[in-house]
Amino acid sequence: MxxxxxxxxxxxxxxxxxxxxxxxxxxxxxxxxxxxxxxxxxxxxxxxxxxxxxxxxxxxxxxxxxxxxxxxxxxxxxxxxxxxxxxxxxxxxxxxxxxxxxxxxxxxxxxxxxxxxxxxxxxxxxxxxxxxxAGRDQRIRDDVADLLAAENQDWQVEVHDGIVTVTGPSDPHQRRLAEVLAGTVRGVVAIRVSQRIS
Structure with missing residues (x-):
């Protein structure tokens, strides 16, 4: 920045x-x-x-x-x-x-x-x-959510201390894509991608 x-x-x-x-x-x-x-x-x-x-x-x-x-x-x-x-x-x-x-x-x-x-x-x-x-986590959450929304509306994003947790579909390709997209956002320290439990 x-x-x-x-x-x-x-x-x-x-x-x-x-x-x-x-x-x-x-x-x-x-x-x-x-x-x-x-x-x-x-x-x-x-x-x-x-x-x-x-x-x-x-x-x-x-x-x-x-x-x-x-x-x-x-x-x-x-x-x-x-x-x-x-x-x-x-x-x-x-x-x-x-x-x-x-x-x-x-x-x-x-x-x-x-x-x-x-x-x-x-x-x-x-x-x-x-x-x-102070607003870093919210900014990161918004940026990651915007990127993922363009690919799939079914992702949930949470951010704590720069660590992004993405929860959504079980498709391995979509999970890998979510991980790559989240990794492009400035300020992201780590990424966890998990499958939503029904």
Whole structure:
């Protein structure tokens, strides 16, 4: 599976000039953990994540700070550029999903910007992959059932942890065909073909 098939697009992005408060609000509203930081052309310049934004304990304190500073003018809001990560690992939308999974595993990154021609085109997160894995058995069952339905309407298909159990007619040729067809579906770990007991 290619990354473009699973990524969230378009990505929710911010610029370096976005305030930290606005970035926090976006993460909360969009229910995401990180956002690409882009320049005015949409090119990636960094990444801002929950970890970057929650590092400021002063945001949580609700009592008056003991070291408050008195100023005579306006105090500028903190900007994303002050807290973002500048070195960012990216993937291409045409990369295989395995590339992203391997990068997440080796870099401990939870989200990866998807970049094509230097522009951010999407975002891929661990939660996207978890969602795919959680629905894997149902997807495999549907794909196998569709393939078998074209040959014979009398097959029953069950899938648990990628193991396909096909139950149906006793004809050896049809059973072998069911095994071959089920084996063509991506994600199948093993296949059991059995005869339906009347």
């Amino acid at each position: 290619m990354i473009r098939e699973l990524m969230t697009a378009p990505a929710v992005t911010v610029t370096g000039e976005t305030s930290v408060a606005a970035a926090l609000q976006l993460l909360d509203t969009e229910k995401i953990t990180a956002m690409p930081v882009v320049d005015h052309r949409g090119a990636l310049v960094g990444l801002v994540s929950e970890a970057d934004l929650v590092g400021d304990a002063d945001l949580i304190e609700d009592r008056a700070p003991s070291t408050a500073i008195r100023t005579s003018g306006l105090t500028p809001a903190r900007r994303v550029a002050e807290v973002m990560t500048h070195l960012v690992v990216t993937v291409d939308p045409d990369d295989d999903l395995e590339v992203a999974i391997d990068l997440m595993r080796t870099t401990m990154m939870k989200s990866l910007p998807v970049v094509q021609h230097r522009k951010v085109v999407g975002m891929l997160s661990r939660s996207d992959i978890i969602h795919l894995l």
